[in-house]
Amino acid sequence: MTELTRRRFTAGALAATGILAAPAVARGKGKPRLVVIGGGPAGATVAKYVAKDSQGAIDVTMVEPLASFTTCFHSNLFLGGFKGWEQITHPYKLASYGVTHVRQMATGIDRDKREVTLADGTKLAYDRLVVAPGIDLKFDSVPGWSEAAAEVMPHAWKPGPQMQLLKAQLDALEDGATIVMVAPPNPYRCPPGPYERASCMAHVLKAKGHTQSRIVIIDPKDRFSKMAAFQEGWQKHYPGMIEWMDPKMHGGLKSVDPAAMTVTTDLETIKADLVNVIPAQMAGRIAREAGLVNETGYCPIDATNMRSKLDPNIYVLGDAAIAGAMPKSAFAANSQAKVVAMMVRGELAGARTFPARYANTCWSVIETDDTIKVGGRYEAKDGAIAEVEGFVSKPGEDAATRRQTSEENIGWYSGITADIFG
Amino acid sequence: MTRSGGIAVLAVLAAQVAAADALRIGDRELGEYLSSECVTCHQLSGRYDGIPSIVGWPPDSFIAILTDYREKRRENPVMRSIAVKFTDEEIAALAAYFGSMAPTTGSLAPKTD
Incomplete structure (x- = not known):
């Protein structure tokens, strides 16, 4: 028996006894590795929360070319002159939580080898991969x-x-x-x-x-x-x-x-x-090229944890995912990210996991001091993410309500951007 | 027999006390996960930018207010939908988690409206 064969045999025997439960052990590379593709509200939130809460037990790499992120949400307020460009642009401050930010474009995913290829040819091995590329436009x-x-x-x-x-x-x-x-x-x-x-x-x-x-x-x-x-x-x-x-x-x-x-x-x-x-829109290119989309152009996921239905080592969330009743919004992406972060920590570091909770609210400015909102709470039901409680601003609401909703909108933006980027 | 029965009763009582404590004190680990939903809007730093701080509240106030949202006795529809599915244990866990933290900025007084 050669060294290689013996090693394979041993690994096979261990796997058969269930000892090789942790992928990190199976790969024999020390700390389990999470790679996150995309630094938007979905990806950056997952990277931050896994790094923060695993306290060094998981190696977290975020692949995102940008050094700072200008948000789509509240960009209409920039258009309307309510906010300056710098107020919707946020430098990443994730290094302090232990996130390694690789400033490159991810160009490919080898799902068999569990590797992400970067624009310069570098390959990043992963135990779990988070794919959060957002949308591409159908030109x-x-x-x-x-x-x-x-x-x-x-x-x-x-x-x-x-x-x-x-x-x-x-x-x-x-x-x-x-x-x-x-x-x-x-x-x-x-x-x-x-x-x-x-x-x-x-x-x-x-x-x-x-x-x-x-x-x-x-x-x-x-x-x-x-x-x-x-x-x-x-x-x-x-x-x-x-x-x-x-x-x-x-x-x-x-x-x-x-x-x-x-x-x-x-x-x-x-x-x-x-x-x-x-x-019209579809999931970002890397998700499509990695075969993570179905005929809709978006990525089917397990509603209980946002895991890809097409690859158990990959989670897809945010705008690229088919999230049932949840809209494609930053709030929804951030909410899904917390579920994914918990599930990843459970898988890679043995942390406790709890049933997924999802929420969303979208505020929209009509005019100064007149903002409306729509939102709800969601949970996995019959294989999809379903709304269990919803609300929407109604016509005829008084000025005080709309003013309060405007303040809430501004407060939410401060909160979610601190939560995602800082 | 009597003695061991007494010990058994004590053990049961101790377990009940522990369970009651857990409910009163709250499961901090569960609270930490649930809190990730709250901090989307309510900043962990305690800073106020239009949404009230919930950091460092006395747990009793926290439990009372969140329960009011769950029971739809308070108005804000966002908070009603956040609270709708919370169990008493989950509310206690959140109260324990946020109550254990000190704000780094801003005021910590719960609003009464």
């Missing part, structure tokens, strides 16, 4: 539009220069301007986001004294999140400015033309001064 979902066309007709649906471009375009508009927003089909990141964005655009136009400008929303959906409260708020604060069109009204989006700045539906061709195209 081909809107005829006439493309990644290049997004430099003229921005999506601004990912943090960064696209949002700065959209704001520059918005701020340059003169009275009488026409804005067209192409809203996305379900499921997409931040369900109330397009409608909060329209509100924040209207806030800017109103503040500049515009009386003739208008915002047309071409929507492939016949309803949207917090619809009644949004529509009431639009009438109240921006009468006649925001026109929402469902498919029955516009008959379907035919195409956009970035050169002519037009948007054509079955009903009409609109000449616009600003076009914001928010296209």
